[in-house]
Amino acid sequence: MNATKAGLRLGVIDGDGIGPEVVAATRAVVDEAIGAAGSAPVEWVPLLIGHDAIAAYGNPLPEQTLVALEDLDAWILGPHDNASYPSDMRVAPGGTIRKRLELYANIRPAAAFTGVRAMAPEIDLVIVRENSEGFYADRNMFAGSGEFRPTEDVAMAVAVITRQACERIAHQALRLARGRRKHVTVVHKANVLPMTTGLFRDVCYEVAAQYPDVTVDDEHVDAMAALLVRAPERFDVIVTENLFGDILSDLAGELSGSLGLAASLNCSDTRAMAQAVHGAAPGLAGHNRANPAALQLSSAMLLRWLAVRDNDRILHDAADRVTRAVTATLAAGIATADLGGLASTSEFTEQVRARVHRR
Structure with a gap:
């Protein structure tokens, strides 16, 4: 159950390639926004897909992960690189999760950002x-x-x-x-x-x-x-x-402006999954150069979906804080290399975290 007073319980799945970096950056921003809005800390439930799951279970989308997701109302999914899985394991984890949990709606906003050429x-x-x-x-x-x-x-x-x-x-x-x-x-x-x-x-x-x-x-x-x-x-x-x-x-x-800013939410009437539109970009993995903005904006959509479902003003505030902070950071000319900027993943994220507290 998600309860603001007791703290949100959210699943978190790193995925492949740049997934661990952009997911960690998103968790940091969500934690900052939740705290600034006055809620108890998030309880993160880590789950495996992709190459980590193959190493642990011999399956890129193990049944353990799917069963655990059935016990959650909401989670963040990092990108996956199913093209690089062994030939007998070419399952697309995102599509399978959407089908198994009946996440029938994929909501994808597209709006230009000040500071980003569009x-x-x-x-x-x-x-x-x-x-x-x-x-x-x-x-x-x-x-x-x-x-x-x-x-x-x-x-x-x-x-x-x-x-x-x-x-x-x-x-x-x-x-x-x-x-x-x-x-x-x-x-x-x-x-x-x-x-x-x-x-x-x-x-x-x-x-x-x-x-x-x-x-x-x-x-x-x-x-x-x-x-x-x-x-x-x-x-x-x-x-x-x-x-x-x-x-x-x-x-x-x-x-x-860029697929690096393209957020999305997959949802049913009872569950939701934040998932950026972009892929795993394995060539960038481990270099602290990935753009976390799309997944951070997706997490804001997730918080807002929960806020509407539960009529929760604190979660509305947290969602607004994430969206405003990412938008203000881009407007200040702070961006990662894919957008022509100089900021690393961690530097961009610290700038967003700082702006979470601004009104």
Whole structure:
């Protein structure tokens, strides 16, 4: 149970590559913000995935980790490098965790930061990506991967779109829009895939009838990609299926400045996982050069999700402190090398920690 008076109990998973560095930097900032907000210290529950888990258990995503996560409401996940796992262990831990624990919503904001050069400085939107099915073969089947080869020269994949999944992701997007600029854009490809993405579009409109204060429109995914480049300021909340959401959110992240700043939250109605959009960057591991900002901003999303769920003003304050501190640090021209700055991972983190206490 998460209880502010008794202290939050959060899972923490280092992952691979730069994971241990950015996770440690994120823990430090969360601890600082929680203390500054007046809460008891966080109880961190360390768990293993990736190469550390292979060394300990012979499995990059051991059952022990999944069982432990089922006892937690929230956790931070570092990046993983499943491409470097042994060939018989190429599981993607993040996707498996999302499927096992039914984290059906992937919420990815994209907004430009003062002090960071952005291709689209006016961008300020959130992509709400359906996380459990669609065209991603690892998540759309009860058993099996969803991909198959009837002959040596033919490969096929199955896409799954269900009314239940469309309804719940539409509610997520529409509720989020109510707290922003009250505009949702449904992204689909119903002109070519009318039964699958057409169902997604139609169900989103059906759910939208329950939110008369929110304006809802729709775009084809190819047109949406062009419009994000041409006029990103037109959009507030974008809701779409799994594959489309993955692609569009990476595009939006680059338009807003860098994937090194791209935060995300994976959640259900009862659990949430903070996970930066970027990968493990194994070439940077151990050099104190990684950018921790995306995971720090993801942790702020996690704290805010808990604050909303539990109606907890202290956690709202802690989330705001993390977001403001990272934003102010970047605005002061302090950044890691990927953003053209000179700060190391630890130096950037110390600057953020100092600003956590500022109003």
